[in-house]
Amino acid sequence: MRAAFASRTDADNPLAALTVGEQPEPVHPDDDWVTVQVRASSLNHHDIWSLRGVGLPADRLPMILGCDAAGIDPDGNEVVVYPLIADPGDPRGISILSEHFPGTFAERVAVPRSNLLPLPAGMSLTDAACLPTAWLTAWRMLTTKGRVDDADAVLVQGAGGGVATAAVALAVAMGKRVYATSRDAAKRARIAELGATAVEPGARLPERVDVVVETVGAATFDHSLKSAAPMARIVVSGATAGHEPTVNLRRVFAMQLEIVGTSMGTPDELRDLLAFCAERKVRPVVDSVVPFSRIGDAFAQLHAGTVFGKLVVDHTA
Ligand SMILES: NC(=O)c1ccc[n+]([C@@H]2O[C@H](COP(=O)([O-])OP(=O)(O)OC[C@H]3O[C@@H](n4cnc5c(N)ncnc54)[C@H](OP(=O)(O)O)[C@@H]3O)[C@@H](O)[C@H]2O)c1
Numbered sequence: 001m002r003a004a005f006a007s008r009t010d011a012d013n014p015l016a017a018l019t020v021g022e023q024p025e026p027v028h029p030d031d032d033w034v035t036v037q038v039r040a041s042s043l044n045h046h047d048i049w050s051l052r053g054v055g056l057p058a059d060r061l062p063m064i065l066g067c068d069a070a071g072i073d074p075d076g077n078e079v080v081v082y083p084l085i086a087d088p089g090d091p092r093g094i095s096i097l098s099e100h101f102p103g104t105f106a107e108r109v110a111v112p113r114s115n116l117l118p119l120p121a122g123m124s125l126t127d128a129a130c131l132p133t134a135w136l137t138a139w140r141m142l143t144t145k146g147r148v149d150d151a152d153a154v155l156v157q158g159a160g161g162g163v164a165t166a167a168v169a170l171a172v173a174m175g176k177r178v179y180a181t182s183r184d185a186a187k188r189a190r191i192a193e194l195g196a197t198a199v200e201p202g203a204r205l206p207e208r209v210d211v212v213v214e215t216v217g218a219a220t221f222d223h224s225l226k227s228a229a230p231m232a233r234i235v236v237s238g239a240t241a242g243h244e245p246t247v248n249l250r251r252v253f254a255m256q257l258e259i260v261g262t263s264m265g266t267p268d269e270l271r272d273l274l275a276f277c278a279e280r281k282v283r284p285v286v287d288s289v290v291p292f293s294r295i296g297d298a299f300a301q302l303h304a305g306t307v308f309g310k311l312v313v314d315h316t317a
Pocket of ligand 1 (some may be wrong): 043045046049079133134157158159160161162163181182184187201215219220237239240241262263264302305307
């Protein structure tokens, strides 16, 4: 079947490690697994990390990439695929599709049947394909980890990213005052259209915030600390710009800050997110929808950092 996969890894030039071509049909490691016909998928920075070899050792190659999918189950139902699989061999106890088990950038993907959630009424498969990774991560950052119900103001760093645009859209829909940084003036203009107050990286905010959504890392972490109100939660799910920031511990204890790590979310959190988006008519921020034949261009755009929101792949084109 047609697929986009890591044929090797390349830490310096990840795009050179991407191959689009034929891969074997999915196999079912257990009786409860089913095959989904993928209709739409979306890219995440995780796919770039995989091509760099982060979390993808040579003995698992070739590996079909892609964490997100929506499609059709064996009974003909439209479904959203929850991308985490129980994985006793992994120190986290789970792995995400494309780490141990083949990913979603293919005509078909196999997952346990319990990983399938019904597509909410009124939601398109292309919109749904944005939600299981970046949007689920943002949802858990705000809700379970950030306890945003107790917050008035939220700061989102690196606002052009998939997780970051999700966090802005969700926090605005929750009625919070949202500040968002971006290095790019055009992205700041677009994030303001979503209802956030857009600022340059490092800019002083008009107020301290109760929750910070941090996926950038070293380039923004000091600003996250400085912008945090007493007892604030700085929730970290990524470190695109470096994972070893300098941390002013005096500020951490004096302001009684919580620095909280998180990854992805639970199936129940994905169910809650789908319901929230359906009820509030919140739709993912989509940069563009590209046909599968142009998936390489989408990877190049994500790598270049010029994306605003999610890059969606249409598997029917
Ligand atoms: N732990 C998890 O479960 C989980 C889930 C999803 C994602 N993640 C991680 O979260 C991060 C973001 O993922 P994503 O898919 O949203 O990525 P993305 O769409 O590629 O977003 C990255 C954003 O980071 C900002 N950025 C990059 N380099 C920067 C720099 N040097 N200085 C300041 N800002 C910079 C950019 O914002 P501006 O251009 O607007 O400044 C860019 O839009 C990745 O590291 C990813 O691995 C983790």
